[in-house]
Amino acid sequence: MGAASQDEFHDFVAARRPTLLRAAMLLTADRGEAEDLLQSALTKTYLAWGRINDRGALDGYVRRTMVNINISWWRRRRLEEYPTDELPDTPIADHTRRSELRDGLDRILDRLPPRQRAAVVLRYYEDLTETEIAEALGVSVGTVKSTVSRAMSKLRDEAAHELASLE
Structure with a gap:
């Protein structure tokens, strides 16, 4: 990817990250998982950047990528997580914001x-x-x-x- 394309990608991420992170948070219901999800989606977007011709559809592309990754994670978790009699400790919610x-x-x-x-x-x-x-x-x-x-x-x-x- 050329320097101009890298700058364009950087500008896109800087401008759209808060909105995309909010969507990821709503999909995962966990800040850490949301950040991981967004990072994975942005990595895939970066790798496909040269093939994305319609720059106006970037938000949709990243959201679709997040949904696909999240579905993949659900399927993987379904095989790895098993119910137990003990409940895990839950984090304290941040009420300041x-x-x-x-x-x-x-x-x-x-x-x-x-x-x-x-x-x-x-x-x-x-x-x-x-x-x-x-x-x-x-x-x-x-x-x-x-x-x-x-x-x-x-x-x-x-x-x-x-x-x-x-x-």
């Missing part, structure tokens, strides 16, 4: 299964269509509709409990 309502929403999103969380994030945070979500997750449009519907129902129930606990 977020409102209680935002923390409540994050906790509710964390409780969703990975596919439901990904579908909700792509639909309502990334504003993708059901067809685009189906392509990104590798499922049918009907599966996206039912997944989002079940997730939203669960979110409504959980939100009612969260709001009651804040009062």
Whole structure:
């Protein structure tokens, strides 16, 4: 890659990193995993930089790459993680930068299964269509509709409990 292309990639990352990290955080529900996910996606983007002709589609390219990598990680984790009787220690949430309502929403999103969380994030945070979500997750449009519907129902129930606990 030439110096001009490297500068262009550097400028893209500098400008879009916060937005892309937010999307990664919503996909993974963990800051460390989100940073790893974004780094992996940016590495793949860097390697493909010369083949990406439409620079206006870079955000979509990186988001799609993050979704694909995240799906790959789910599948790998499914084989490596087994339930136990002991719960792991949970980190203390950082309340200095977020409102209680935002923390409540994050906790509710964390409780969703990975596919439901990904579908909700792509639909309502990334504003993708059901067809685009189906392509990104590798499922049918009907599966996206039912997944989002079940997730939203669960979110409504959980939100009612969260709001009651804040009062």
